Amino acid sequence: MPTPTSLKYSKTHEWVKVEGTNASVGITGHAQEALGDITFVELPKVGADVKKDNACCVIESVKAASDINAPLSGKVSEVNESLETAPESVNSDPYGAGWIFKLSNVNSSDAAGLMDAKAYDAFLESDQ
């Protein structure tokens, strides 16, 4: 699965799409593959404040339960409720239909520390 160039990436394998003071967040192709078949996503509460690099929700597969970190600080404005009945979209389309939550009130300067697609791919290479 190629890494989309329009997105930014965190070291803990989340992707972010920043649009002004809003952002969308999901997990990367690498992350969904490592987790295996996703069985459940514990979505964050709409309206909750999240802090950069802090765990804000949990994603479960048969063999693992992983924390998803907020790549930026902000307020949860929307969650992908379709994941409640179809968590498998995180596996099949992690960058599209498998988005997990959206944030408002984000500070775009927070995004400065995130990697671009090229840097993320290099990061994956070195981590192997």
Place this chain on the structure above:
Amino acid sequence: MSYIANTESQRREMLKVCGVRSIHDLFADIPERLRPKSFSLPQGKSEFEAFAHFEKLAGQNYAHLTCFVGGGFYDHFIPAAVDALASRSEFYTAYTPYQPELSQGTLQAIYEYQTGICRLTGLDVANASLYDGGTALYEACQMAIHATGRRKVIMDGGVNPIYRKMIRSYTANLSIEFVETPVTHGLKASKESNDFDSVTGQSDRKRLFEALDDRTAAVLLQNPNFFGVIDDHSDIVKKAHDLGIIAIQSVYPVALSLLKTPAEQGFDIATGEGQSLGIPLSFGGPYLGFMAAKKALVRKMPGRIAARTVDMSGRSGFVLSLQAREQHIRREKATSNICTNEALCALRAHLYLSLLGKEGLKTVAQLCFDKAHYAKERIKAIPYVKVMESSPTFNEFTVKLPIDAGECVGRMVELGFAAGFPLGRYYEGMENYLLVAVTEKRTKYEIGRLAEALEAVVCQ
């Protein structure tokens, strides 16, 4: 008695393959200075000698006393088929079913057991077992704390005092606030008149409603309560839910075949002690903690859960599921640390429920109720003795004696009875009160003899 098969000559062959001269070489990593400073144990006994030793020890226990003691643990009849089937070694020498293809027997039995607990409690999901009713209640508390993010718990005084002590012990290192409400109306008045008639009643709504607030995570109630009293907690549950509090009920499974279920009363979680379902008293264990909950709470449930699925050819089968929450995957973030649980005891409970069946369990419960009522009538007739009757009871009731209950019980032992449990042990001021339990095993004759002996003791 040795269970080692290999002979000296076989060991020599194996040592050669390992490339060492003697078994001692295999322990070379343990330096001399770390060897045991002492390892002085008695010489091993043969099977025959061992059995004689234990027959002697067993003979020193008064297991033959006619039992009217309960307190959450009851002398119920256990059908012979429970022992026969639970002692099949394919069940009891098996390990936790991590390789499901080899453990379909255990896994299907657990799935069926979970179903039985759901049908008894009326709730949606149940787990494979916890250690006992006390740890089950504690785990339910923890579920509520995690689910609500709040740190205050209300415990009704009618909840088994041993369980309340256990919960406080487990949470001593965590910052959780406990509030206990008494099972009384106007305890102060009772203390003045030294009459606990109202103590052995139902949950004190006034005190409970005062205590429930939006900082409360959970309210813990028991039905029947420790005094044997039956209640309908629906009103308390409604108030709890209005405040976002999780309602938990600790229950007596045999009674549930007749009594209003936790689900009917609106409870979110039901826990309890499964010893009454085909598990011998065995001086305190092993027992069986069961837990059932509303569907929405399933991911917060501790312990194992068996789930139905299919294999690659579409054949139906069972696996342990939701393991991602458990300690071997989540480690320090796990919802609970439980690993080994009480699987064989759960199997016994499922066997018991299957053998007695729908009608059988109701019959057991009805017999318990009827015989307890008869016992009340016989004891009521004894001069100077009062039976607490302010509220309906199931198979356990409280008796007020003219003498110290502990002293009374001591003398009843000499007459061949374990007459009941002296409540002063756990409830201050109740030294003259005795908790008497009656099960389907107690005959009319035994109950009559109990009453006669009790009369002889108190009227001396």
Place this chain on the structure above:
Amino acid sequence: MSIIFEKSVPDRKGVTLPACDVPKTRQIPEIYRRKKDASLCELSELDVVRHFTALSRKNYGVDTNFYPLGSCTMKYNPKITEKIAALEGFSQLHPLLPQLRRGGMLTQGALAVLYELETLLCEILGMDAFTVHPMAGAHGELTGMMLIAAYHRDKGSRKTEILIPDEAHGTNPSSAAIAGFTVRSVPTNTDTGMLDLVALESMIGEQTAGIMMTNPNTLGLFNFQIEKIAALAHQYDAQLYYDGANLNAILGKFRPGDADFDVVHVNLHKTFATPHGGGGPGAGPVGVKKHLEPFLPISRITTRPDNTYALNYDFPKSIGYIAPFYGNFAVCLRAYAYILMQGGQGLIEVSENAVLNANYIMHSLKNDFHVPYLKTCMHECVVSAKNQAEHDIHAIDIAKALIDEGFHPPTVYFPLIVKEAMMIEPTETESKETLDAFIGAMKRIAIAAKETPQALRAAPRTTPVGRLDETKAARDMDVCFLG
């Protein structure tokens, strides 16, 4: 095979109960009754017996197959212990009896069993006092953590961290966390298989309440740095905890008490041969040194001047009640019987044979599988399916193929620090012929991995069901029969 509830026939009766011999003058008031009966089974006794007999025949147990699960110690469960546990003087004894006035005299035999077991465990582990209240190993770990917390609280020190090796069993960090501690993971040096002492030294400090160790560790290796670790821990008054899951390796060869461990737990259902039951009941007694004794849970069994036993609740610093009564008595009873039958010399032979059996397997398979630590192992050896990965065969495939060969697979994917780990613990009760058969099967599988890998991936094929869809199970969550 159908679910038992599907077999119900309306109005079919099971076990009969006696008729009611007392007058029925009261009813449970309507408002307290359930609206509809619980839909439990309606089957005859034979129906039930056939159902459960059929279920049992779908199970593997120690009595049916070799069960080399690493760290589980699946040794033979002596049948005599079942007969002992069934003695009515034990099985019919109500736990509240000794809490009655002069009630201790009603249960002297039972109290003797528990007291003697505690005494024997003290000698076996080198500790000063024991409690048999914990009802499982993880429960023992939690109890141990609570004792450590109580100890520090009593001293007024605010120590909040527990250090745990990364190869430790998951119950270690989860027990510590549940007791209210923060957990930090100490890395293992993957070259030596030993705890990274340098890392430990950098992580330990005034905030460290305790360190949890398993010895031999989960790689099956004896940790020879144990004295250094103990000295380091005690420099900061951190309590050293011993996880006794691997005790079967070192009976009579090493006692944690001698190596300055402050608190230990043992698993009676592992080392002391009580049955695993398909997932319990077990028991996890906890032993302590004198300085932790005041905090042990109550009640405790003490002896009176006339040598009778009594229950004693007078321990003001106790952590309180961690069990409803005295522990899983019937499990303790079986373990006590086992220890009496083995005797001191017998226990030593248990460990010697357990270690020999594990080393024999390791040396027999070292040319077929990668052995990450090719040095003397203890009662279990860790091999890896690393070399089979080039044929796209993984530990799980080897495990499933073993099933078709008639063996329960070893533990796979644990410890986490070894890729494609397979942890094999034969135990001392297995014969050389069984080990040779297992070794033969593993060698055949190693060849099949090269020559016919697709056959391995289809395994198992001889079991009632094949590989099950665990994803579907977690997504559908059918955990209660609704039919």
